[in-house]
Amino acid sequence: MKQEIKYDNQIPINAYLWSPKPYQQPLHFHSSLEIGYCFSGKGKFIFENKNYDVSKGDIFIVNNTELHIAQSAEREPSQYIFLNFEPSIFLEADEKLLLPFAYRSERFENHIAAGTSLAVELGALIQQIYEELNNKAEAYIIVTRCKLLELGVLLLRHYMNAFSNVQWLKMTHSQREIKELMMFAKERFQEPIQLNDAAVHLGWSVARTSKLFKEHTGTSFLNYIMQLRISEAKKQLVTNQDSIADICFSSGFQSLASFYRTFGLAAGMSPQEYRKQFGIRQLF
Numbered sequence: 001m002k003q004e005i006k007y008d009n010q011i012p013i014n015a016y017l018w019s020p021k022p023y024q025q026p027l028h029f030h031s032s033l034e035i036g037y038c039f040s041g042k043g044k045f046i047f048e049n050k051n052y053d054v055s056k057g058d059i060f061i062v063n064n065t066e067l068h069i070a071q072s073a074e075r076e077p078s079q080y081i082f083l084n085f086e087p088s089i090f091l092e093a094d095e096k097l098l099l100p101f102a103y104r105s106e107r108f109e110n111h112i113a114a115g116t117s118l119a120v121e122l123g124a125l126i127q128q129i130y131e132e133l134n135n136k137a138e139a140y141i142i143v144t145r146c147k148l149l150e151l152g153v154l155l156l157r158h159y160m161n162a163f164s165n166v167q168w169l170k171m172t173h174s175q176r177e178i179k180e181l182m183m184f185a186k187e188r189f190q191e192p193i194q195l196n197d198a199a200v201h202l203g204w205s206v207a208r209t210s211k212l213f214k215e216h217t218g219t220s221f222l223n224y225i226m227q228l229r230i231s232e233a234k235k236q237l238v239t240n241q242d243s244i245a246d247i248c249f250s251s252g253f254q255s256l257a258s259f260y261r262t263f264g265l266a267a268g269m270s271p272q273e274y275r276k277q278f279g280i281r282q283l284f
Contacts, residue, residue: 003030005084011141012218013085013148015130019077020070027067031218032084033101034062035151036070037126038114041078044071047110054078057114059122061155063101064218066110081130086218089145090152091182095175097152098216100159102174118158125151177202178216181209185221189228190252195221229253230266237275244271 007014012032020043027048036045038058045052045060048067052060062068064087072078090097112119129147132140184201185193198221199209213221233251236242245256248271253259263271 003028005030005032007086009133009141009144011144012089013083013129013133013144015081015083015126015133017079017130018070018082019079020072022072022074022077024071025069027069029065029067030084031064031086031214033064033087033090033218035083035122035126036060036062037081037083037123038078039081039123039127042073042076043078044073045069045111046071050110052111055114057119057123059112059114059119059126061100061110061112064215081126083126083129083148085148088182088217088219088224089148091175091179091217093149093152095179097149097156098175100152100155112158118154121154122151125154174212175216178212181213181221182217182224185225186228189225190232190250192252192254193225225252226262227266230263233259233263233271234267234274234278237271238278247271 005014019041022043024044024046027046036059038054038056038060040056041054042056043054045054045058046069052058054060054070060070070078070080087098087101112122125147129144129151132144132147181198181202184198188197195210196206198213199206202209204212210221213219213224217224219227229252233247233253236247236251242250244259248256248259251259253262260270263274267274269277
């Protein structure tokens with residue numbers, strides 16, 4: 001069963017508390033990557049081909065294809081902080097950060113045991129990310145991103161020795177292809193590009209381009225283009241006094257109607273309201 005993840009923050013990451021049921025619920029998967037930190041109680045963490053006992057301080061790593069579910073012990077229910085985040089956060093920083101999640105289920109050790117130095121470091125970062133996203137203090141998005149990247153580096157260093165040289169080269173090549181596709185998008189998002197243009201650029205079929213981009217980034221190519229256009233529009237709205245129409249078209253949108261609709265859904269306000277609230281003139 002696929003579980004749809006909706007993000008409550010301006011960055012595609014959620015951090016939430018969860019206590020599993022004391023009985024096994026259906027296994028599920030999702031397009032996001034996931035890290036679970038058990039901060040109290042006991043239970044099990046179940047994957048399609050693996051079953052782990054859980055105790056306080058355990059960490060679990062879940063990629064975007066593996067079926068899984070957590071279950072509490074009846075007399076001592078487990079409680080977790082779960083992080084769900086889009087692969088694109090790691091991919092934009094350094095494609096190597098995704099390698100710990102590019103595993104084959106049956107061969108991968110999802111469990112990082114409580115009491116190890118790694119579990120202690122990861123648990124502290126997970127708690128800090130949870131607090132940042134819930135308190136929403138000034139610049140919390142920047143802090144959250146930095147802590148998530150630090151967490152990714154710790155996982156990379158831990159898991160890199162688990163892969164053979166052949167596996168490492170194969171996974172690295174795949175990540176580099178996706179990174180090239182994302183760079184193509186960043187260079188061309190202000191033009192009326194389509195998925196077919198990206199496929200031609202890499203010499204792939206449209207179907208393969210769509211499938212691999214979704215698998216590696218957690219979003220579609222066109223959604224990623226739209227995110228880049230919205231980010232560009234936000235930047236222009238707060239740094240210059242160009243008209244809304246000029247910003248619309250220079251950001252890559254093809255019509256004012258689609259710009260207003262998409263911007264409103266992404267920002268929760270109109271372009272004019274965004275400029276009024278965050279424009280640089282408001283600082284003086």
